Amino acid sequence: MSESERLPADVTDALEMILEPGDPVHAALREQVPHLRLHSRCTCGCGTAYFEIDTETVEPAPINPGSPVVAAAPLVTEDGECPGEVLVFSYGGYLTSLEVCSWGEDIEPTLADARRWLRSYD
Numbered sequence: 001m002s003e004s005e006r007l008p009a010d011v012t013d014a015l016e017m018i019l020e021p022g023d024p025v026h027a028a029l030r031e032q033v034p035h036l037r038l039h040s041r042c043t044c045g046c047g048t049a050y051f052e053i054d055t056e057t058v059e060p061a062p063i064n065p066g067s068p069v070v071a072a073a074p075l076v077t078e079d080g081e082c083p084g085e086v087l088v089f090s091y092g093g094y095l096t097s098l099e100v101c102s103w104g105e106d107i108e109p110t111l112a113d114a115r116r117w118l119r120s121y122d
């Protein structure tokens with residue numbers, strides 16, 4: 001594993017905030033987080049990140065292959081606005097990406113915003 005491809009802490013934090021330890025599928029996906037490597041990030045600055053994982057050494061999670069979205073969490077600002085959501089995608093039982101979606105035109109949430117607003121959602 002090369003150092004340059006390690007998952008940034010902001011992505012790791014967001015995944016750990018969204019994936020719930022009490023949910024068996026989420027718990028299995030959380031086990032994958034330390035093994036994820038960063039494949040690429042969206043160039044628009046939105047914080048969307050695409051992953052790579054070594055499927056030889058990591059167990060797949062027991063996921064319904066027909067539903068690639070394994071988790072979705074709305075972003076709620078301090079003012080109670082909901083400018084978007086964070087979605088976590090999988091393929092074949094493995095985490096593939098984390099996407100920060102914007103619903104409005106006024107705010108383009110970044111991953112830093114997402115961390116703050118997911119926290120306030122708790």
Ligand SMILES: [Zn+2]
Binds near residue numbers: 042043045048
């Ligand atoms: Zn983007």
